[in-house]
Amino acid sequence: MPTITLTDSDFNQKITTALVPVLVDFWAPWCGPCKVQGPILDELAEEIGEKAVIAKLNVDENQQTSSQYGVMSIPTLILFKGGKPVEQMVGLQDKQYIKKKIEAAL
Numbered sequence: 001m002p003t004i005t006l007t008d009s010d011f012n013q014k015i016t017t018a019l020v021p022v023l024v025d026f027w028a029p030w031c032g033p034c035k036v037q038g039p040i041l042d043e044l045a046e047e048i049g050e051k052a053v054i055a056k057l058n059v060d061e062n063q064q065t066s067s068q069y070g071v072m073s074i075p076t077l078i079l080f081k082g083g084k085p086v087e088q089m090v091g092l093q094d095k096q097y098i099k100k101k102i103e104a105a106l
Contacts, residue, residue, distance in 0.1 A: 003045045003054045008062040014055070016083035021105040022053045023098070026069075026076040028060050033092040034075045040095045044102075052102050081105045 006014060006024065015022055025041055027034035038056075045054040059066040059074055069078055069085065079087035079101055087101050 001045055001049055001053065003042055003056055006055045006057045006062070006065070008064040011057065011062070011065045015080050018053055018080070018083070020050070020052050021086075021102060022055055022080045023102055024078050024080065025054070025056045026059050026066055026071045026078070027056060027074055028058060030060075031074050037075045037077075037092055040093075040098070044095055044099055047099070048102060051106055079105055 003025075004014070015024075023041075025034075025037065027038065041054050041056070048054070057065060059071060071078075073090050075090075075092060077087075077089040077093060077098065078085050079089075086105055089098070089101070
């Protein structure tokens with residue numbers, strides 16, 4: 001399944017209604033590590049398929065949600081299960097580490 005894009009206006013609805021875990025990538029276009037993390041998450045989204053959703057939220061365009069979850073550094077990955085955050089990873093993360101965290105939430 002390809003990654004999805006979230007915004008301040010649809011974030012809560014998409015997170016709370018998801019039937020599977022959702023990994024949200026808080027990123028910005030000017031962030032070097034975010035540019036490296038993006039393709040890793042795209043690959044992971046294809047590997048995981050329908051078992052989880054990988055979503056991206058541009059912090060520059062969606063400051064309300066970023067602030068709500070205390071995102072101070074990017075990239076930040078927050079894993080949601082049942083609409084609630086269960087894991088937070090700050091900084092560039094290894095693909096296998098991220099996959100392990102998602103699989104633990106299944």
